[in-house]
Amino acid sequence: MKPAGDALAVALALLRAPGLRATVRARPLPDGLGDLLAVAASADGAAHSTEARELRAAARFFVEQILFADDSDAYRILGVPRDAEPALIRRHYRLLASWLHPDRAAVGAAVFSSTLNVAFARLRTDQARATYDAQLERRSSSSPELAGGARPTEVDRAVPGVWPRRGGPVPHPAILRQRTALPPEESAILWRTRPLGGTGLRMLAGGAIVLCAALIWIDTRRTVPSESDPGSASSAHPRLTDVAFAAPSGTISLVPNPDAPAPAAAVIEVPARAAVPVEPTALAGAPDGPSSAALRIGVRPVPPDAAPSRPAAPPPEPGRARSTAVAATPPSVPPAASVTAERAAAPTRAETPDAAQASSRVQRAMRYLLESDTPPPPIWNAPDVVDEVIRIRSALQGRLTGSPARFELEAPHWTVIPDQAVLRGGYRIAADTGTLETGHIRIALVWREHQWLISALQMEP
Structure with missing residues (x-):
């Protein structure tokens, strides 16, 4: 694809030397902006050669850095002169809007759509354009601009062979590298215009691997308690063996599996309301001990020496609620598995609009x-x-x-x-x-x- 007109030539030079954007912003807009906007609005799949992809990237970079600059007026944003016909304004708007559409543009480019819409609204009708021109006249009285929309500048850093001479060929990269030194605020090169080399990619991949390993280690330390810590959840809470649930007379009785090791026991009173609903027919004929109607849950027990045991409490007095016999240690501390499950089940907080x-x-x-x-x-x-x-x-x-x-x-x-x-x-x-x-x-x-x-x-x- 061959460059057509000054605008594409300047865009290519700007892409290869982004530090010159301050100089280009201070100049009037070059000719051939219609061709440049058509290239910027072309579909990503339309460019098959390296030259075509570079030209499209240069056109879009020119629009972002020159047309959409912070101090650009509505005419400069749309890439038209002050005396432009309404048809030219509409054509440039359609080209820019097709590129900045949310379904096509990247996140970094789509943010300019509001700026484009406001600029087009100011020039869309004759009445709105007249009002806006009057505002520009009042503004220019305090900070006049040069002819043709140019900005005053103290240093002229023209690119030999391209700028300001019109119709010139694109200079060799060696000529661009011989430009004068730029101020610090202009010497920064946008990272997305320069591809990473092999060393940069290896460093980026290595950093990502180290970061992932650190995050996994932190999450493991936070969710898995240490076995050597006597105050951790795994050592402070026993894991029940096969347990039979029955609910005679409005109470719940937990009876250890006779095949499991017998840990030290403590008697803890349980309220009459069951945590899991039980059919009334199963409650009516339930005896005082385990029955065939009981629900059995198999869980591996913890050895008796995993946690200090408490002395057994005296038998309950007659008339009081039935007691529940469970294995060792207070049940007030939840098991580590439950804490991890609750954390895993917690929904991820979604980003909400402000x-x-x-x-x-x-x-x-x-x-x-x-x-x-x-x-x-x-x-x-x-x-x-x-x-x-x-x-x-x-x-x-x-x-x-x-x-x-x-x-x-x-x-x-x-x-x-x-x-x-x-x-x-x-x-x-x-x-x-x-x-x-x-x-x-x-x-x-x-x-x-x-x-x-x-x-x-x-x-x-």
Whole structure:
């Protein structure tokens, strides 16, 4: 694939020398951006050769670092001049939106979709574009830009053969390596543009293996008690042998298996309510000892010398609840197996959307409704939502008399389901002179790209 136009040539040079991005940002946008955006929006499977994959990576890197820079205006984000026709603006938006779609873009690139939608909303209609141009004029009076959208710069680090001369060939990498030394903030090279060598891959794999081994050792030390520790769960709690469960007269009797070794016994009283439900027919005719209706559970016993035994308690007095004979040591300490099972059965805590951010988005939207000369903040899910909110704000400010002081919610009610939230309630707009307007409001939000975005806003005065 051959580079077409200056934009792709500059993108290739920038990919091979990322430290030059400050210089490229300070220059006007090169020609051929339409071809560059078409390459950036091409499918990943469309590039079969190494040259084609490098050209597509260079185009996307140029968009991220130059068009989507923090100080770029809406025209520069869309890669169009100030006098661009609406058709060109729509074409560039469609190309960028197709690349940044959540189903296609990587997580690192999808975060720019909100920036793109806001920029397109500012230039989508003639009225919105005129308002935005007026804002740019007021801004340029305090910090003027160079002609063509360029930024002032103190150092000119042009790439020989490519920049600023138009139509030049891509320079040899040896020419790019002979550039002047860059400041520390510009000398960092993005790791994803440079593949790891064999040594780097071996170091990364070795570090991962060491980390996994350390995590396994820590988990083993935490979940498996030491046999030499007399206070551990394995030594403090006995494991029962074959046990027969019977429940005569509202009590439960545990009788050791006669074939098992006989550990030292202690008499402990058990409440009349059984932990496992038993059929009433089995309780009615149950004798005082083990019976054929009893449920037998086989568990390997612990030898008597595994834990200190307690002296047997005197027999219970007549009329009291039946006692239960169990083997040695107090049963208040749960067995290690139970602790491990409970820990394993505990559900993994899932990452949930940030509720505080949803409330912050609602507050920012309410402030925007009362502001008269402020561009829409990047909190909307789509350009259509921005247009509807601008219409609602214009109608609201046309109804209000005087300067509104605050926007208050009355009895708000949140409905939150995975990835969606809806706020319903009353609202009150008040000023120093009193209440200006009341009504009902509904705001819907969607969790997308690790943030809450407003997908609908309705007001009923």
